[in-house]
Amino acid sequence: MSLPYIATYLQQADEALENMDDTSTPSDSEELLDLFRAILREPRLRQRIHELVHALAHGHEVVLTLADDDLTSTQAALRLGCSRKHVNKMIAAGTLRAYRLPESDHQRIPAAEVLRILQQRDEQFWSPLTDLPGPEAFRDALARSRRRVDAIQTTAGG
Numbered sequence: 001m002s003l004p005y006i007a008t009y010l011q012q013a014d015e016a017l018e019n020m021d022d023t024s025t026p027s028d029s030e031e032l033l034d035l036f037r038a039i040l041r042e043p044r045l046r047q048r049i050h051e052l053v054h055a056l057a058h059g060h061e062v063v064l065t066l067a068d069d070d071l072t073s074t075q076a077a078l079r080l081g082c083s084r085k086h087v088n089k090m091i092a093a094g095t096l097r098a099y100r101l102p103e104s105d106h107q108r109i110p111a112a113e114v115l116r117i118l119q120q121r122d123e124q125f126w127s128p129l130t131d132l133p134g135p136e137a138f139r140d141a142l143a144r145s146r147r148r149v150d151a152i153q154t155t156a157g158g
Contacts, residue, residue: 010039067115070108073098079114090117 013035020032040046055062063079065071076096077084090096091107096117098107 013039065111065114067112069111071111071114073107073109076109076114079111080117
């Protein structure tokens with residue numbers, strides 16, 4: 001199902017919710033549930049909705065930005081979880097791409113650049129965990145340790 005098609009479903013669901021009141025029938029509710037089921041069949045959208053609801057449920061502030069938006073250095077800093085000064089250092093170092101506004105000292109950072117940095121951070125954070133050995137390696141190490149302890153106890157007792 002394409003995202004424009006899903007947007008149409010969302011609009012229909014929104015209209016259905018607005019029209020629901022205490023006199024709504026079960027069939028109205030079923031129609032709304034069918035709309036939401038159709039929307040949630042899209043895996044990427046379902047994942048994003050899950051992340052959004054989880055963040056809101058845990059009291060986090062959620063800011064939605066389109067990938068083709070341009071951000072100020074303050075907005076980029078908020079999304080990256082760092083200071084504006086650090087964002088400016090990243091720009092100066094060439095780590096974060098930005099452009100100057102015509103006839104101005106102000107800079108704009110493409111939101112896609114901020115997303116790229118966040119994805120890099122995510123990969124750097126999780127990549128060491130992907131290199132961890134599987135459960136068999138841990139069982140083997142535990143078995144070797146037990147054999148060593150047994151050997152020490154045998155030697156000490158005998």
